[in-house]
Amino acid sequence: MKAKNKLGLILFPAFDWAISPTHPEREERLLYTQDQLLEEGIEDIEGIHFFNPLIATKKDIDRVHFCYPSTEKLLTESHLIAAGGVMRAFDAVFGKETDKSFALVRPPGHHAQRVVYGDRGFCIINIEAVGLAYARQKYGDIRVAVVDTDCHHGDGTEDIYWNDPDTLYISFHQDGRTLYPGTGSIEELGGPSAYGYNVNIPLPPNTGDEGFQYVLENTVLPILEDYKPDIIINSAGQDNHYTDPLTNMNFSAQGYANLNSRLNPDIAVLEGGYSIQGALPYVNTGIILAMAGLDYSGVVEPDYHLGKWKQSGRVTEQVKRISEEVLNAWQHKEIIGRKLFESKSSVKRNRQIYYDTAGILETQVQEFRPCPDCPGVDSIISKNDRGASLFGITIPRKACPACQKKGYDLFEQAKGLNVKKRFLQDLKRDEFFSE
C-alpha cells in the first residue's frame, strides 16, 4: 500500500501523563487509537512516516502567550511536548520531508488564549498557535487558514488571531448556548485589522454528517477559495462524534474522513475528543487515510449503521440558515468593518474569561490600535479573582517601525501601572520581555 500524499505522523500518546487519574485527559486517551493504527498496519504503508515530537522551549511559548506567574510555573513537560509535536508537524511540511502532517498529541490547546493563568477546557497553551508562530519565525510569512472541527468553540485560537489578517480562523462547533465554553456566535467577527477573518459556525445539537458536509461545501470551501491561504490547518477535534460523552452531535468517522478529504488540509492537529474507545480509533484512522489520499471507505465504527444518525429536517433547515448567514457576513466584512472602525485610533474589548479546569475567573480589557500601515500594536490589561494581574503588549510580525516603537514606549509607560507583571512580545524581532 502506497500513500498518494506523503504523510508525517507525530503520534505521541504521552502514556505517562494525566491531568488526574480519572480525568478524561488521562494516559488511556490514545491507547486504543494506537492499538487500532498498529493493527491496521499504518506503519507499513509506504509514504507514511513517524516522527517524534520536538520539545518546545520557553521562547516558543512566549511567542504566543503571557503566562502568569511564569511560563515555567504553569507548564509541565507534557505541554512542551504537545506543542513540540505541532512544531514537528510544521517542520515536516515546510522542510519538505512530507506533503502533509498530522500531530496526534495531547493535551490539546484550542481553549488557551493569549493570557494564561491556568488550565481551561483541558488546555494550557495553544499548541497550534505555538507551532504556527515557530513556523512563521523559521520559514517566513505564511498566510494560514485554521479550520477547527472540534465540537467546542476554539475560543483560545479565536482570541490569539482576533486581530491578525494573515490568519483566518473558521470554527465549526455545537452552538455555545448549549455547550462549553459558551462563545462562538456568528457575530464574533474579529478585531479592527482583521474584521471578518474570524468565522464562527455554531451548529444546532444533533447535527449529523449531512449538516457538516453542507456547511463545508456551501460556506467553508467558498470562503477558503476567496481567502487563498498558503496552508490550511485542521484543528481536528473529534468530539462531534455520535459517541462523545461530553457533546450532542452525530458526526461519524466517515463524516470526519470525508470532511478532511474535501478540506484537504496541509497540517492536522488533534484537539478534543473523549470517546476514546468508540470514536477516536476510527476517526483518527479515517483522517490519516484521507490525508494520505488512501481509500477510507472501509473505516466504520462497530456500532454504526446507515440511517441511524440521520439528522432531522428541522436541523437541516437550521444548518442551511446558519450557513447563509455566515457566508453573508464574510461577503460584507469590508463594508461593515469600515463602518465600525473607520477613523478610530483605539478600539477596546472587555471580556470575562472562566478557567473551568483551574476554577479561575479573569477580567480583561484588550486595546487595539489600528494603523494604516500595519495591523497595529495590541495590548491587554487583565486581572483575576485570585489577585493576579498583568499588562501585555503584542507587536505583530508585520508592525511598521512607528508601531514597533510605540510598543516599546507603551511597555516603558506601563511601569507606572499597578499590575503584578508586564509582558512585551516583539514578534518582529522575535524578542520577549517580562518583568
Place this chain on the structure above:
Amino acid sequence: MIIGIDMGGTNIDGVAVHEGQIVRQIKRPVDRSDYFHSIWNCIKNLLWGVKKEDIERIQLSTTVSTNAIVENRISKVGVILQRGPGLKWQFDNLDENVADVSGSVDHRGIPISRENAAEISKIREDFLRNRVDTVAVVGKFSTRNPDFEKRAAEYLRDDFQEITMGHTISGKLNFPRRVQTSYLNAAVHSTFKTFAENIEEALKREGISAPVYILKADGGTINLEGAKAKPVETILSGPAASLMGMTALLNKDETDRCLLDIGGTTTDLFFLADGVPVFEPSGIEIGGHKTFVRAIYSTSVGLGGDSYVRIEKGKLKIGPERKDHAIAFGGKYLTPTDALVYLGDMKAEYAHESAFALENMAKKINAYPEEFAEMIINKFCKSIRETIENTLEKINASPVYTIKELLADRTIKPQSVGVIGGPAKALSKYLERELKMPVEYPENHEIANAIGAALARPTVEINLLADTDREILSVPETGVYEKIDKYYDLKKAKERALNEVKFAGETMGISSDILETEIVEASSFNMVKGYRADKNIRVKAQIKPGLAAYKKGER
C-alpha cells in the same frame, strides 16, 4: 560439548565447543539438493570419537526455511481472513487461495459479529478441490480474541496438513504482518518438518539424545519441537549467527558499539546498545513479505574487500559490484584489498601484479601510487562512516510514546567498533582514523557464525494483556486466554508475565537457574466508566538475549 552449525549460501561452518573453548572446526560446501545430508555430514565429522553422553546440545542456523521461501519451494497455502472494517489491504503476494469471511472483533477483543458456518464449509470445499496443503487462518485483532481462528481451525483440522492460527504467531498488533507471517509459516511447515524429522531420526539411529536447537533471526534459539510448530521463526538467521559470533569473539563490553562484517562484496553493519543487539523495529522482511519475526537489525552496504575499483569520468569509484578476487589474490580487477597490499598492510601472493595495476590506474588521474592507494582506502572508510551515520539516524528516530523516554533521549552512540572479515585487521587503523573510535578485530573471525550458532541461547518474548473490565487475561504466545477478577493489578500481571516466560523457557529445556527473565515494558491504564475505574494492563517480558560462556584463546 556444544555443536554449532551455520549453513550459509555456499558453505557450512561447524564448530565443537567444549567448556567454552573451540575444540574442533569444519567447513564443507552445501549440497543445495540435500540440506539434511549437508548438515548431517558436518555433525558426524564434529562428533567423531566424542562420547555420546558428552554432547550437551546441537545448535543449527539453517537456510532450510529461508531458501524454501526465496526459491518458492513451498506448500500450497489456503488463507482465510476475517478482515472486518478498516484498511483495505490487498494480499496479492499470497497464493490465489485467499478467502474472506464475515464478522469482526474490535480493538478491545469484543466480538461485533460472527462469521457464519456456511462460509467456512464452502471455503473448505474450495480448498480441497484446489488441492490446498496447508491453511493460515487470521482475524483482525485475533490476539485480543482468538475465537474465530480457533473455531475455523477446529473445523478444518482433519483435512489439511497444518492450520496456522494468526494469534499463535505473535501477541503484537499488525494485521497485515500477522497475515503474511501466518501464510509463510503454513508455507514452510512441511519442508521444515521433513528436515527436522530427518535430523531426529538420524540422531536416534546414532543413539544421541542431546537436544537440538535452531537459531532465530533475533540471535536466540528455539528448540526443535518449537521450530516444527513455528518454522517461520527460523528464517534469515545468518546475520544473527555472525553477530552473535562476533559478540562472543570481541572483548566483553556493555557500551554502545557498531559491528562490521566486511566480506568480499558487501559489508554488514550491526549495532549493540549497552552490549545488547539492536532489533529491527517491527520484524524482518523476506521475499516481499513483511513479517512479525523479530530480527537483529542489520544493514548491508555494497562495499567489500573485492569491490570493483575504477576511474569513471576522472573520478574514483568503488563498488557496489564485485567482479573477481583482488589482483593480489589472482583476480583481474583492482580492489580495495590491492590498495591495502600496496600500502604494506597485507601480504599477498601476487603483490607485484597488483602493484603494477594500481600504479597504472593512479597515472590516469595523475596521482602518486601511494597517494592513490590511500585515496581508495580513505574513500572506502568514508563510505562506511556515512553508512553508519545514516543508519544510526534512522534507528535513533524510532518513535517513543512516553515523556520519560522522550526526555531520556536514549539514542545509540557507538563508543567503539568491532570488525571481522578478510581485510579487517589491515583496515582497522584506517577505520580508527576515519571513525575516531577504537577499532577491535578479533582472531578466529572466519568461524564467527558457527560460534554464534553454538553459543546462542533460547529467547522467548511474550505480550500479556489484562483487561479487568472484560475480566480477561491473554498471552497469545503461550496460548493463555483466561478469566481474571476485577482486582487484578500490575504487580500480579508482571509476576504472571515472568512466569509465562520462565515456563516457556523451561519447556525449551533451559534449566531455571541459568534462565534470566526480564520485563521489557509494563503499564497500567485506568479505564473510567461512570464511577468505576477498571484497568487495562500491558506487560511485555522476555528471556534476556545472551550467549553461553566462551573463553577466548587456545584451540
